[in-house]
Amino acid sequence: MSQIDLERVTKTFGTVEVIPPLDLNIADKEFVVLVGPSGCGKTTTLRMIAGLETATSGVIRIGDRDVTDLRAGLRNCSMVFQNYALYPHMSVAENIGYGMKVRGTPKTEIAKAVADAARILNLEPYLNRKPSALSGGQRQRVAIGRAIVRQPDVFLFDEPLSNLDAKLRIEMRTEIKLLHRRLQTTIVYVTHDQVEAMTMADRVVVMNQGRVEQAADPITLYERPRNRFVAAFIGAPSMNFIDGALERGDGGVNFVAEGGVKIALADARVETLSSSVGEKITLGIRPEHTMNAEQAFPAVDIKVADVEPLGPHTLAIGKAGQADFTAQIDAASPVRPDEMLRVSLNPAKMHFFHANSGEALGRLEG
Amino acid sequence: MSVRDLKGRRRWLALAGCLVWLAFTLFPLYWVGITSFKSPVGVVGGPTYIPFVDFEPSLTAWRELLSGARGQFYSTFMASTIIGLSASVAATLIGAMAAYSLVRFQFQVRLLSGLIFVFVAVGGFLLLRDILGMGQALALIYSFIAALGLSVISAWAPLPGPILKNKDIVFWFVSQRMFPPIVAAFALFLMYSEMGKLGFKLVDTYIGLTLAYIAFSLPIVIWLMRDFFEALPVEVEEAAMVDNVPTWRIFFGIVLPMSKPGLIATFMITLAFIWNEFLFALFLTNSRWQTLPILVAGQNSQRGDEWWAISAAALVAIIPMVIMAGLLSRLMRSGLLLGAIK
Numbered sequence: 190m191s192q193i194d195l196e197r198v199t200k201t202f203g204t205v206e207v208i209p210p211l212d213l214n215i216a217d218k219e220f221v222v223l224v225g226p227s228g229c230g231k232t233t234t235l236r237m238i239a240g241l242e243t244a245t246s247g248v249i250r251i252g253d254r255d256v257t258d259l260r261a262g263l264r265n266c267s268m269v270f271q272n273y274a275l276y277p278h279m280s281v282a283e284n285i286g287y288g289m290k291v292r293g294t295p296k297t298e299i300a301k302a303v304a305d306a307a308r309i310l311n312l313e314p315y316l317n318r319k320p321s322a323l324s325g326g327q328r329q330r331v332a333i334g335r336a337i338v339r340q341p342d343v344f345l346f347d348e349p350l351s352n353l354d355a356k357l358r359i360e361m362r363t364e365i366k367l368l369h370r371r372l373q374t375t376i377v378y379v380t381h382d383q384v385e386a387m388t389m390a391d392r393v394v395v396m397n398q399g400r401v402e403q404a405a406d407p408i409t410l411y412e413r414p415r416n417r418f419v420a421a422f423i424g425a426p427s428m429n430f431i432d433g434a435l436e437r438g439d440g441g442v443n444f445v446a447e448g449g450v451k452i453a454l455a456d457a458r459v460e461t462l463s464s465s466v467g468e469k470i471t472l473g474i475r476p477e478h479t480m481n482a483e484q485a486f487p488a489v490d491i492k493v494a495d496v497e498p499l500g501p502h503t504l505a506i507g508k509a510g511q512a513d514f515t516a517q518i519d520a521a522s523p524v525r526p527d528e529m530l531r532v533s534l535n536p537a538k539m540h541f542f543h544a545n546s547g548e549a550l551g552r553l554e555g
Numbered sequence: 556m557s558v559r560d561l562k563g564r565r566r567w568l569a570l571a572g573c574l575v576w577l578a579f580t581l582f583p584l585y586w587v588g589i590t591s592f593k594s595p596v597g598v599v600g601g602p603t604y605i606p607f608v609d610f611e612p613s614l615t616a617w618r619e620l621l622s623g624a625r626g627q628f629y630s631t632f633m634a635s636t637i638i639g640l641s642a643s644v645a646a647t648l649i650g651a652m653a654a655y656s657l658v659r660f661q662f663q664v665r666l667l668s669g670l671i672f673v674f675v676a677v678g679g680f681l682l683l684r685d686i687l688g689m690g691q692a693l694a695l696i697y698s699f700i701a702a703l704g705l706s707v708i709s710a711w712a713p714l715p716g717p718i719l720k721n722k723d724i725v726f727w728f729v730s731q732r733m734f735p736p737i738v739a740a741f742a743l744f745l746m747y748s749e750m751g752k753l754g755f756k757l758v759d760t761y762i763g764l765t766l767a768y769i770a771f772s773l774p775i776v777i778w779l780m781r782d783f784f785e786a787l788p789v790e791v792e793e794a795a796m797v798d799n800v801p802t803w804r805i806f807f808g809i810v811l812p813m814s815k816p817g818l819i820a821t822f823m824i825t826l827a828f829i830w831n832e833f834l835f836a837l838f839l840t841n842s843r844w845q846t847l848p849i850l851v852a853g854q855n856s857q858r859g860d861e862w863w864a865i866s867a868a869a870l871v872a873i874i875p876m877v878i879m880a881g882l883l884s885r886l887m888r889s890g891l892l893l894g895a896i897k
Contacts, residue, residue, distance in 0.1 A: 239797055240796075240873070241796065241797070260796075261793075261796045261799075262796055262797065262799030262801075263798045263799065264797065266797060266799070267797065268794060268797040270793070272788065272790055274788065274790035274794040275794075276809055277791075277813060278812040278813060278815075287798070287800070287808075288795075288798035288800065290799045291798075291799070291801070291804055325571045332794075335798070339798065340855070346795075468728075514831050535677060538626075
């Protein structure tokens with residue numbers, strides 16, 4: 190068993206509190222991704238689990254062991270770094286086997302472990318090369334090989350794909366997922382790339398300023414974000430937000446915002462939002478939940494500033510009233526910059542947030 | 556604009572300037588070279604420039620030097636080599652350790668602890684020698700041990716006053732090279748001869764001169780190596796830490812190999828300094844462990860300036876260093892870190 194528990198863990202550097210009391214539980218064999226903007230404390234959290242930083246207070250447990258004050262080497266974790274951190278003067282085989290050699294493992298055993306790792310990671314032709322003679326993707330595979338021969342309780346990945354080019358990143362993403370399925374080891378993975386987080390994780394932990402904003406599986410994060418920060422962070426292109434208020438009128442409840450935006454709410458939504466009528470709230474709608482104007486759906490007018498044809502569909506970027514707005518429309522739509530465009534919003538996919546606290550209002554259960 | 560872009564007359568002027576400078580730097584070496592092959596009469600009889608044309612070369616100076624007629628050439632050469640190599644290796648190794656710890660660990664020394672060291676060391680020495688009538692050397696040893704012990708213990712106490720950090724410690728090391736070496740040379744000679752009275756001979760011994768050179772080379776080694784270690788990516792060491800590699804193994808197995816170009820450059824600089832050092836060798840040796848600079852200077856005898864002999868000895872002192880530099884510069888190629896990180 191190698192679950193990880195962080196209880197009331199804090200970290201301060203000098204007088205700066207990077208992590209306010211943080212609770213996080215990671216189940217055995219789970220693939221958890223910590224994601225957030227830079228400086229949100231995700232790497233510090235990972236380094237505290239690894240033992241490269243000591244927690245200022247709180248308790249860290251791996252399995253049943255309290256490792257809070259244990260040094261990094263004794264925690265039985267393996268770590269893969271963003272910049273590979275290979276030993277430049279050793280060959281690939283020596284890099285992978287160095288830890289075992291230091292621990293006094295017999296040579297034949299090392300050779301077998303290295304050969305196994307090389308086979309899994311397709312490194313067999315390169316075993317005698319120095320890291321300087323490898324490409325970025327190969328180097329990162331060597332780093333992963335060095336991690337797996339340790340047979341650790343926990344794998345820790347610190348933005349391992351950020352230095353690779355886009356195509357390789359997608360390939361390695363799949364490789365790491367396959368590796369997880371094969372090895373069945375707990376993985377904690379840090380990234381600032383929400384696509385990486387969504388595609389790889391069993392569970393995504395969205396962090397901001399040292400706090401956990403929401404921890405859930407990718408689809409829940411996407412469909413039912415707990416607050417505006419999570420809603421804005423997850424999804425690309427990013428969710429549109431229109432600040433306004435709910436008002437009664439025309440025989441129902443409307444969302445009204447500056448610039449002539451007025452959206453009638455369906456009855457199902459009115460029930461859950463009725464307590465917020467009259468308050469300032471924010472409407473959120475993802476670009477992929479907008480479409481060319483249709484009679485049945487509420488609509489907004491946007492003044493188009495730029496058009497991005499992507500092939501399957503086109504993005505129209507502009508303003509709805511005062512708010513920035515990106516709409517996803519048919520590829521065939523003849524829209525030009527500086528024109529007005531009427532787009533419909535899928536009422537079932539609208540999100541509402543409390544304007545001040547950013548908390549989601551009337552979340553649809555299901 | 557580069558020199559390569561120059562055209563016509565300007566280009567020739569630039570070339571001429573470079574040639575003049577080349578002649579200016581090479582001529583002394585040439586002069587020493589031909590002088591070592593001149594006969595005493597040839598040297599005194601006015602300047603001659605080209606062998607076989609201006610003067611007939613003679614092997615007198617070399618024969619006298621190598622036969623040992625002018626000082627113990629072989630033993631001096633061996634002393635220089637042994638002391639130079641061992642002191643440079645030791646200084647580079649010890650200095651590298653100090654520099655690494657100053658880069659990777661944060662030290663805090665209270666200024667007051669330092670002052671306690673100074674007061675106890677000086678005060679204790681005066682007390683033991685002048686009031687309790689103890690011998691110089693013993694008084695020195697006891698007071699320094701007491702001072703060291705007290706200052707280390709006091710560093711744990713929450714003393715008031717400023718706290719010195721790593722950069723202050725580095726400055727303290729480097730400052731050792733700021734005062735004139737003659738000050739240290741005198742003090743060392745006195746200390747060594749007092750130790751000799753205790754039966755522990757240091758003057759004109761291998762260990763005495765080597766220790767002095769190590770101590771005097773350390774500041775420059777620490778200063779140079781600190782820059783090399785700071786350039787190393789810390790993640791490589793962190794990866795080893797997570798992999799449960801012991802700290803000493805990280806240093807010797809990973810950090811030192813990664814900073815090989817820096818180590819070799821530092822070793823070369825230290826060796827050149829020790830090889831050429833004159834003052835300490837003059838004070839701290841007298842016969843058995845004399846080094847080459849002393850031998851070269853010694854050619855200037857009562858019979859006047861015997862330039863042919865000085866030249867031959869000077870060449871012997873120069874050539875090994877040229878060969879060393881040539882061999883080691885091949886190992887100093889950069890790009891060794893390539894592949895460690897992106």
